[in-house]
Each structure stands twice: as structure tokens, then as C-alpha cells.
Amino acid sequence: MAQFDDIDRRILAFLMEDARRSFREIADEVDRSAPTVSNRVERLEELGVIRRFTVDIDRSALSGTNRSLLTVSTAPRTASALGSELADHDAVEHVFRGVGGKVVATVLMSSSDLEYLLSDLSEEFDTADWSVEPLAESKWHPQLGGEDAFGLVCTICGNTISEGGETVEVDSGDRHAVCCSSCATAISEQYERLAAEEETP
Known part of the structure; x- marks a missing residue:
């Protein structure tokens, strides 16, 4: 399995800055050929590092509805299910789940629709403590982190993958990066x- 290097890091940084950049433009920046950049991006997609290319839209500018910050404190065992329920809703932009049972989401909907959503979710998650406040501003700037923090993480044990890493393709076609043969097994x-x-059955 090929190692991640500074070229991968720079390619990711350019794509995060502007995902519409052509492979030719990126190739010129990283001093490689466009096919090399294309192959590296494809490998990063296969390994799940790049999940998708998307557009960052300010939906409040289009709809005129309110953006709110929803904070929910619940039992850790139900936080994952609550986060999934919120993420499935069209008006929810981002969902974050902490390790202690706290779920935070940004929601874009009218006050009456938000009340309806909370009423519906409160029935299913009846022990949760809900808090809503208008969101004055939000900034979203994903970063790669420092160079020492850059590396692929093993799907099984969470260790950083070194030269001995492997890629495992399962029956569904999904690929998983693992650090060793025991994690592959x-x-x-x-x-x-x-x-x-x-x-x-």
C-alpha cells in the first residue's frame, strides 16, 4: 500500500480550497502530471479520504429562513441514533456528536417547523434536554492539520498506517485501509x- 506523502497533502489542500480546480491546474502547482494527480485523487477516493466533491451553499440566502443552533444532551447510548435522525432531515446542515452524549446541529427552518421537529423527536428521545438559539454567524473551514498529524488511520484499531499497511476490499466493493495483516483478517x-x-432468517 502506497504511503501518503506531501504531494497527497498538497493535492487535498488545493481541492479543499476549490474543488472545481482541474487536475491540470493542480498538477502545475505540485510539479506532477495531470494523470498522476488524477490517479492520486482516485486512490484517495477509494480509501475514503475524499468522500465527495460538493458545493458550499448558504441556504439562508436562498430561503430566507432562520438558521439555529440546536444543542441536545442525552444518554450516550442514544446520542448516535439521535444524530442519525437529525442528519436525515433535509433542513439540518451539520451534526456533531460528542463522546458524552451531547449532540449539536445547525438547522435551517422556520420557527414553527423547528417546533414541529423538536416535538416529533422529543417523543422518541423523551429523556433528552433540548436547547435552541438563533445562530448569528457560522464559519466552516476544514483543515488538514499539521504535517505530523497527516496519515491514514486503520479502520480497525485506529493506529496510523505505515509502510506495512494493506487495503482490503470486501464483497460490497468498499475498500478499507488497515495497518497490518491481523487487522485485515x-x-x-x-x-x-x-x-x-x-x-x-
């Missing part, structure tokens, strides 16, 4: 177990 077994559970 573990993820294969995990998928086999899940597939067997799905087949069991």
Missing part, C-alpha cells in the same frame, strides 16, 4: 459475520 471476518447474520 479482522475486517474480513467482521464483514463475513455481518453477511451471515443478514442471511439468517
Whole structure:
């Protein structure tokens, strides 16, 4: 498995700055060929580092509705389900889940629609403590972090992957980057177990 290097880091930085940049433009910046940049971007996509190319839209400028900050304190065991419920809603822009059971989301909807949403979710998550406040401003600038923090993380154990890393492709076609052969075996077994559970009536 190829290592991440400064070229990968620079390619990602250019794409984060403007995802519409052509591979030719990026190639000129990183002193490589456009096909090399294309191959590296494809590899980063296959490994799940690049999930998608998207447009950053200020929906409040289009709809005139209110942007609010929703903060929910709930039991840690229900925080994941609550976060998923919020993320599935069209009017929710971002969802963050802390390790202690706190969920924070930015929501773009009218006050009456927000009340309806909270009423609906309060029935399912009846022990949660809800707080809503108007959002005055939001800034979103994803960063790669320092050079020492740049590296692919093992899907199984969370270790940074070094030269001995492997890529495992499972039956679904998904690829997972792992740090060693034991983690490769573990993820294969995990998928086999899940597939067997799905087949069991």
C-alpha cells in the first residue's frame, strides 16, 4: 500500500480550497502530471479520504429562513441514533456528536417547523434536554492539520498506517485501509459475520 506523502497533502489542500480546480491546474502547482494527480485523487477516493466533491451553499440566502443552533444532551447510548435522525432531515446542515452524549446541529427552518421537529423527536428521545438559539454567524473551514498529524488511520484499531499497511476490499466493493495483516483478517471476518447474520432468517 502506497504511503501518503506531501504531494497527497498538497493535492487535498488545493481541492479543499476549490474543488472545481482541474487536475491540470493542480498538477502545475505540485510539479506532477495531470494523470498522476488524477490517479492520486482516485486512490484517495477509494480509501475514503475524499468522500465527495460538493458545493458550499448558504441556504439562508436562498430561503430566507432562520438558521439555529440546536444543542441536545442525552444518554450516550442514544446520542448516535439521535444524530442519525437529525442528519436525515433535509433542513439540518451539520451534526456533531460528542463522546458524552451531547449532540449539536445547525438547522435551517422556520420557527414553527423547528417546533414541529423538536416535538416529533422529543417523543422518541423523551429523556433528552433540548436547547435552541438563533445562530448569528457560522464559519466552516476544514483543515488538514499539521504535517505530523497527516496519515491514514486503520479502520480497525485506529493506529496510523505505515509502510506495512494493506487495503482490503470486501464483497460490497468498499475498500478499507488497515495497518497490518491481523487487522485485515479482522475486517474480513467482521464483514463475513455481518453477511451471515443478514442471511439468517
